[in-house]
Amino acid sequence: MAHRFLSPTNRFSARFAFIFTVSLSCTYLCYSIIFCRSTIMTNQGYDEKRCPPSRNAGGKKLLGKLEDCALLDARSALEESRDRRGSSDVRDQSKTPASSGSHSTELKLKNMSVAQRYGNKKLPNALIVGVKKGGTRAVLEFIRIHPDVRALGTEPHFFDRNYDRGLDWYRGLMPRTLDSQITLEKTPSYFVTREAPRRISSMSHETKLIIVVRNPVTRAISDYTQTLSKKPDIPTFEELAFKNRSLGLVDTSWNAIRIGMYILHLENWLQYFRLSQMHFVSGERLITDPAGEMGRVQDFLGLKRIITDKHFYFNRTKGFPCLKKPESSSQPRCLGKSKGRTHVQIDQEVIEQLREFYRPFNVKFYETVGQDFRWD
Numbered sequence: 511m512a513h514r515f516l517s518p519t520n521r522f523s524a525r526f527a528f529i530f531t532v533s534l535s536c537t538y539l540c541y542s543i544i545f546c547r548s549t550i551m552t553n554q555g556y557d558e559k560r561c562p563p564s565r566n567a568g569g570k571k572l573l574g575k576l577e578d579c580a581l582l583d584a585r586s587a588l589e590e591s592r593d594r595r596g597s598s599d600v601r602d603q604s605k606t607p608a609s610s611g612s613h614s615t616e617l618k619l620k621n622m623s624v625a626q627r628y629g630n631k632k633l634p635n636a637l638i639v640g641v642k643k644g645g646t647r648a649v650l651e652f653i654r655i656h657p658d659v660r661a662l663g664t665e666p667h668f669f670d671r672n673y674d675r676g677l678d679w680y681r682g683l684m685p686r687t688l689d690s691q692i693t694l695e696k697t698p699s700y701f702v703t704r705e706a707p708r709r710i711s712s713m714s715h716e717t718k719l720i721i722v723v724r725n726p727v728t729r730a731i732s733d734y735t736q737t738l739s740k741k742p743d744i745p746t747f748e749e750l751a752f753k754n755r756s757l758g759l760v761d762t763s764w765n766a767i768r769i770g771m772y773i774l775h776l777e778n779w780l781q782y783f784r785l786s787q788m789h790f791v792s793g794e795r796l797i798t799d800p801a802g803e804m805g806r807v808q809d810f811l812g813l814k815r816i817i818t819d820k821h822f823y824f825n826r827t828k829g830f831p832c833l834k835k836p837e838s839s840s841q842p843r844c845l846g847k848s849k850g851r852t853h854v855q856i857d858q859e860v861i862e863q864l865r866e867f868y869r870p871f872n873v874k875f876y877e878t879v880g881q882d883f884r885w886d
């Protein structure tokens with residue numbers, strides 16, 4: 511109606527203004543779509559490059575984090591060292607003796623940054639394969655202060671849960687190392703995984719294996735204590751450990767019991783590896799004499815003995831040996847709260863029954879490895 515009252519000139523102007531507005535809006539819309547899409551695509555490409563999507567997203571708490579992807583590349587050596595210091599849960603520095611080992615710490619930091627710049631990601635030459643609750647974290651944290659060792663901080667579970675991801679994925683998780691350095695990871699469940707020895711030997715026949723063993727009865731209680739802390743409603747230790755307690759019938763299908771039958775698992779490993787490729791760390795001596803045990807670990811790995819008693823102090827609050835603070839930090843380095851916790855109280859009679867049960871397995875184990883761990 512309105513345009514009937516407009517002059518032809520005005521009508522032309524109004525039409526022109528309308529067409530101009532519409533084309534301007536269209537141009538803006540197209541520009542927004544193209545720009546926005548390219549931004550999203552760029553980000554996706556970048557993320558994919560940095561971090562392949564996890565197949566087990568959500569399922570594997572550790573793999574879902576940093577080490578799941580190649581971000582390890584970007585994680586600086588210094589940050590890694592800071593992370594480890596941050597895992598310390600003991601702050602009573604008054605009981606920490608004067609710092610030592612500063613030379614090796616400096617050397618370590620220097621080697622780490624050189625490795626970060628010039629090193630390559632390599633498949634591990636050594637693995638801490640077990641046993642669960644044996645003291646594997648302590649061995650890893652202690653050995654990684656050696657300047658010629660680079661270790662993956664988390665458990666990749668490659669040879670048990672993630673084997674189908676392939677060796678390239680596995681290699682991608684590793685820290686960069688120089689040719690002279692050893693690459694190491696620890697996953698305690700490998701020791702009881704049937705396929706693990708075959709898979710590891712097919713990666714390399716020369717892989718060095720470290721096995722931290724501990725009195726199987728104490729190990730089982732430690733294992734149970736850990737499970738109970740996560741699932742408070744599980745049956746009692748006694749209920750799970752026996753099929754029939756009065757008959758002394760132990761339930762060997764319970765993992766906490768089965769893991770401690772070391773000789774059975776070791777026989778599987780001996781089908782693929784020579785005994786000389788394995789080193790057994792005593793979980794007990796690791797606590798009473800960490801420097802002695804770590805001395806033997808260094809010998810086994812062909813490393814110069816750099817980690818000595820100067821690197822440790824006994825932290826009375828923790829009740830365990832801890833690493834002395836590095837010069838650059840004011841924090842001592844103890845393992846986290848889940849390491850060295852108070853065990854569930856177990857009836858002495860139950861402990862005796864289990865000791866009896868394990869004795870023949872232990873004896874056979876001592877004979878095979880040529881060491882008496884004195885668990886009986």
Ligand SMILES: Nc1ncnc2c1ncn2[C@@H]1O[C@H](COP(=O)(O)OS(=O)(=O)O)[C@@H](OP(=O)(O)O)[C@H]1O
Pocket residue numbers: 641642643644645646647648698732733793796797830831832844845848849850851
């Ligand atoms: N220095 C030091 N500090 C703290 N804890 C130490 C240390 N050395 C050995 N241990 C013992 O390590 C036990 C935990 O073993 P793992 O690290 O192999 O556990 S896990 O399988 O990785 O969960 C842990 O077991 P629990 O005492 O039962 O908690 C410790 O006894």
